[in-house]
Amino acid sequence: MSMDALPFTPHPGVRHLSALRCQAGVPREVEDFVADEVPVALQFNGLSHAVMLATPLDLEDFAVGFSLSEGIVDHAGDVFGMDVETVDQGIVLHVEVASRCLARLKERRRALSGRTGCGLCGVESLAQALPRCKRRVAPAVLPAAALSGALDGMRARQALQSATGATHAAAWCGPRGELRLLREDVGRHNALDKLIGALAREGLDAADGFFAVTSRASYEMVQKTVRAGVGTLAAISAPTALAVRTAQAAGLCLIGFARGRDWVAYSAADRLIVEPLAA
Template sequence: MTVSPTRSATGLSVQRDGVRNVTRTLPEESPVAMVYDGSTQAVMMATPADIVDFAIGFTLTEGFAPLSEIGEVEVVEHPDGIEARLWLPEHRRAALAGRRRYMAGPVGCGLCGIDSLEAAIRDLPAVPEGPEFDAAEIAGATDTLRSSQPLHDRTRSVHAAGFLQPGVGIVLAREDVGRHNALDKLVGAMARAGLEPATGAIVLTSRVSVEMVQKTAMAGCPVLVAVSAPTAHALRLAEGAGLTLAAFAGGGGFDLYAHPRRIKTGAADVA
């Protein structure tokens, strides 16, 4: 059995000019359990696609283990959901115990289930210096990402995360009902493809929350571009990690908040 990422549903479309029958394509949400060494670490509602990418990316962005220590991912489907089973070296088990999540996290809240305040706001590594981008590449990044969102085209209700390389464009993208899940899937897909995060920027179709900055920094990507706004604390974390943060990207422009040196804006007065 393979769970489809979408299903068709019929309904009534009520408009000013009348009522008509419609058939829509809806994205599925399935519980996906991350199981390490036989113990469930987290359960998240996610689009049931790219589960191996999801498991690897989640492992990397949560800091559980580097790619070299992640073995084969076994995906096991159950009537009630999906398990992604991973086995890590014994010396990694302390990190798992320290970050254990006890609750199923809804797609809108990437921190649900964290069992202490200290675990929610973790120390971040400084990101690599990385490349420079022309301002036009950043301004058009979210518009370019739209061409890599087939699931959104069908459903109009999922997020995407893409990897932008200077002079190349969006080279890889992943989609999910949850913005955190889309980012984890992208990071996992990049790792499997041998794409180094330090060579580009992550582009998001969502706002920039604390965990989006955390995951980007943990992945080792120096630039984060989003279609919507950052939260105040997400900006503080980006400043501390050395992460360039561009928001409200689209329609030929963007706002630049943290560490602008990686984007050639031509504005000499930008600190």
């Protein structure tokens, strides 16, 4: 996001650089902020598992949230510790998990070894590619007015987005739309993982509120929400058909195009309380 003056001191999630900006055909040198994006490798008890491109902020939250969302651990207590190591190529998260979780992860990796192909690499069947959410979320009634309040609160708290214009946010909001916790990242999945991890690390009951995200609502975003035990997911953009079917099967209230007082409920719409506009 180009600007003539620096609005704040950059932190690890933001890089400052010079750029050439052209307006009305006139180029000029400007100062700019861009969102940082680095490879983040996750290792569990010394076993390399995945490398993600992420904003290097709230990495402890990311490690816990990723572990929960991917089913590597069952709860935050299964994560015994972690170290963040900066290397030349990026960042390595060394995560120590319970032995039973590591055994499950190794068994999963053995099942995937030796298989190659395109698409969902290492996945042998459609059942593996699209596992069903075994969990159903508890019903919760939500005033529709809470959606606009949550989105307004998110915009005010998105420091990275305000500085760079390049990041997504995921927020945990209270039943009246009050913003309780927010995490940002260049990746929408990463932002939600960071939020889930922060909730778990702080021992907060995620079910006592709803999630709002500044992205589309994909199947993976729905799955992560359900696994976190949250009953409502509101996205500012559209859901996919698979996301809607998954939400319906899990009892999740899925809302798309949530912008101001406008929204579209694709699943469990009966949970929303819509008050008529004042005359």
